[in-house]
Amino acid sequence: MKKQSAIIIACVLLMITSICVQANGQELHHKKGFVIEVNGEITDSVSVICNDIHYVPMRMIFEKMGAAVFFRSSDSQILALSRDGDIIRHTVGECSITVNDEVKEYECSSILENNTTYIPLDMLSVVLCPDEISFDNQKLKIQKYMFHSDYHKVIQDVMAMYRNSNFYPERFQKYINLHEKMPSLSMEEIVFRVNLGLDEPFYDNVTTIGQPYELFVLVNKYHRLPSNFEQYNLVPMSWEYTVNDGKQYLLAGVAYEKFTEMADAARQENLSMRVVSAYRTETYQNNLYNTKVRTTGKVNADRYSARPGFSEHQTGLAVDINSTRGSFEYTAEFRWLQEHAHEYGFILRYPKGKEWLTGYAYEPWHYRYIGVEAAQIIYEEGITYEEYYAKYVSINEFK
Ligand SMILES: [Zn+2]
Numbered sequence: 001m002k003k004q005s006a007i008i009i010a011c012v013l014l015m016i017t018s019i020c021v022q023a024n025g026q027e028l029h030h031k032k033g034f035v036i037e038v039n040g041e042i043t044d045s046v047s048v049i050c051n052d053i054h055y056v057p058m059r060m061i062f063e064k065m066g067a068a069v070f071f072r073s074s075d076s077q078i079l080a081l082s083r084d085g086d087i088i089r090h091t092v093g094e095c096s097i098t099v100n101d102e103v104k105e106y107e108c109s110s111i112l113e114n115n116t117t118y119i120p121l122d123m124l125s126v127v128l129c130p131d132e133i134s135f136d137n138q139k140l141k142i143q144k145y146m147f148h149s150d151y152h153k154v155i156q157d158v159m160a161m162y163r164n165s166n167f168y169p170e171r172f173q174k175y176i177n178l179h180e181k182m183p184s185l186s187m188e189e190i191v192f193r194v195n196l197g198l199d200e201p202f203y204d205n206v207t208t209i210g211q212p213y214e215l216f217v218l219v220n221k222y223h224r225l226p227s228n229f230e231q232y233n234l235v236p237m238s239w240e241y242t243v244n245d246g247k248q249y250l251l252a253g254v255a256y257e258k259f260t261e262m263a264d265a266a267r268q269e270n271l272s273m274r275v276v277s278a279y280r281t282e283t284y285q286n287n288l289y290n291t292k293v294r295t296t297g298k299v300n301a302d303r304y305s306a307r308p309g310f311s312e313h314q315t316g317l318a319v320d321i322n323s324t325r326g327s328f329e330y331t332a333e334f335r336w337l338q339e340h341a342h343e344y345g346f347i348l349r350y351p352k353g354k355e356w357l358t359g360y361a362y363e364p365w366h367y368r369y370i371g372v373e374a375a376q377i378i379y380e381e382g383i384t385y386e387e388y389y390a391k392y393v394s395i396n397e398f399k
Contacts, residue, residue: 034140038064047140048118053108055118056140058090065127065144068162070169070398078117079398081162081172082127083146085155092117097126100173154179161187166195166390169398174199195390197222202359203307215254215371217315218389221359224309227282231316234279243276243322250279252316255369259319262344271333276365277320280313303361312349317369319346329364337367342379345372354384 033047033054038061047054058078059069066083076092089098095109097119104126110119121140125133134141146152158175161167167175171194178199179190193199202221209217212229219225234250241263242249251259263273280288286308292301312318321333328334341347347370350363368385370378378388 034135034138036061036140036142038142039144042139047121048113050108050111054121054140055111056121056124058110058117058119058124060116061124061142062088062127065142066146066159068159068169072397072399074397077398079169081159081169083144083152083155083159085151085173085176086127087170087172088127090117090119090123097123099126151180157187158190161191164188164191165396166191168195168396171195192387192390195394196357196386198357202302203310212315215317215369216374216389216393217317218385218393219306219310219312219315220386221306221310225282225314227309229282229314231279231314234316237275237278241273241275242278243274249275249277250316251275251319252279252369255317255319258344258346258369258372262341262346265340265344266333266336269336271336273321273333273337275319275321276324277313278318279316280311282308282314285309285311285314302359303355304363306360312366312368318349319367319369320363320365321367322365324363324365326362326364329362334364341367342375343372345369345375347375347378347385349385351384357386358384 031049033049036043036045036047036056041064043060043064045057045060047056049055058080062069062080062082067088068081070079070081071077072079078090078092080088080090082088086099090096090110092112093109095107096103096105098104104123106120106123108120110117110123112118121133128142128144132143132145134143154176158172158179161175162169174194175190178194179185179187182190185193197205200222205222207223208226209219209223209229211217212225213231231252233253235253235256237249237251237256238260241260259273259275266273285306289301289305289307292305296304306312321337322328322331337346337348346367348364349366349368350358350360352362355361370385374388374392377392378385381388383391
C-alpha cells in the first residue's frame with residue numbers, strides 16, 4: 001500500500017511539474033501577476049502567473065533586499081549573499097534552492113524569461129519569514145527585516161567588498177569568520193588572506209591540484225599533487241649544470257632549457273650555478289621528509305621540507321642552486337640571481353619574512369621556473385608566487 005501511494009504521489013508531482021514547464025513558454029507572456037513592492041518601494045517589475053503559481057524575478061528582489069547577487073555562466077548558477085550572512089544558490093531551470101548547503105526542493109522549476117530568472121514564490125520564501133511577504137490589493141509586498149546586531153555589522157563590512165574583483169562570493173562565510181576573529185585587520189587583508197587559504201592552518205584544508213601539468217601549477221601546503229602524478233616531460237641534466245656527484249638530475253624540459261641559459265649567462269661573469277636538487281619523486285620526497293623529521297623534529301622539518309605530495313620539486317620545475325645552506329645568501333651567485341633570475345623565468349620561491357604566507361622558512365637557494373612574463377611581474381611587484389597566483393591565475397567564476 002505504502003509503495004503504491006508513493007508512486008501515485010510521485011506521478012502527481014511529475015504531472016504538476018510537467019504542466020508547469022509546458023505552460024511556461026506560452027502562458028507566461030499573457031498572464032501578468034501583481035505589482036511587486038519591496039521594503040516600501042514599488043518596483044517596475046511584476047510577478048507572472050503560471051498554473052496559479054506566482055513567479056517573481058529573483059535577482060531584482062534579492063538586490064532590493066540588500067543581497068549581493070552573482071552569476072556563473074558555465075552552469076547557470078545564481079549565487080546570492082544575504083544581509084543575514086546566508087549563501088543562497090540556485091541553478092536556472094531547476095526545482096531546488098540551496099541555503100548554506102541545505103537543499104530545498106520545490107514542485108516547479110525557475111524559468112528564464114527575457115533574460116530574467118523568475119523563481120516560484122515559495123522558493124523565494126526560503127529567505128523570508130512568513131510575515132515578511134503578503135498580498136494586498138493586486139500588490140505583492142515584501143518587507144525584509146533588517147537586523148542590527150554585531151554579527152550583522154560584520155556581515156555588512158564583508159558585503160562592502162563584494163564588487164572587488166578579488167572577492168569570491170563562495171568564500172563569504174570564511175571572510176565573515178576571519179573578520180570576526182581578527183577585527184583589527186583591514187577588509188582588503190581579510191579577503192587577501194582567505195583567498196590564499198591563510199585563515200586555516202597549513203595542511204588542514206588541502207585541495208588536490210586539478211591540472212598538475214600546467215606551468216602555473218601552485219604546489220604548497222594547501223595544494224597537493226595527485227597521488228598518481230608523474231611529470232612526463234623530464235630531461236636528464238648535463239653534468240655541467242649539476243653538482244656532479246654522480247647522480248642523474250632531471251628537470252622538466254622547459255625549465256631545463258631556461259636554467260642552462262641562465263647558468264651560461266652567469267658563467268660569463270665567472271659565476272658557477274650548479275643544481276644540487278631538481279626533480280624528485282613522491283617516494284624520494286617521503287624519505288627526505290621523514291629523515292628530516294627524525295633528525296630535527298616535525299616542527300622544524302615542516303619549515304624546510306615539504307611533505308610527500310606537497311613538494312614543488314615533484315613537478316620538475318624547481319631547483320636548489322649550489323647549496324642548501326643559509327650562507328648561500330652571502331654569495332655572488334645569490335646576488336646575481338636576485339638581479340637576473342626573473343629574466344630567465346625563475347623566481348625565489350620562499351623569500352625572507354614570508355614564512356607566514358608561503359609556509360616555508362627563507363630558502364635563498366630554491367628557485368621555481370614560472371616563465372619570463374610571470375617572473376617579471378613577481379619581481380616588479382615584490383610578491384610571492386602565492387600572491388601572484390591569487391591575483392593573476394585563479395579565476396573568479398561568479399560575476
Ligand atoms: Zn628546494
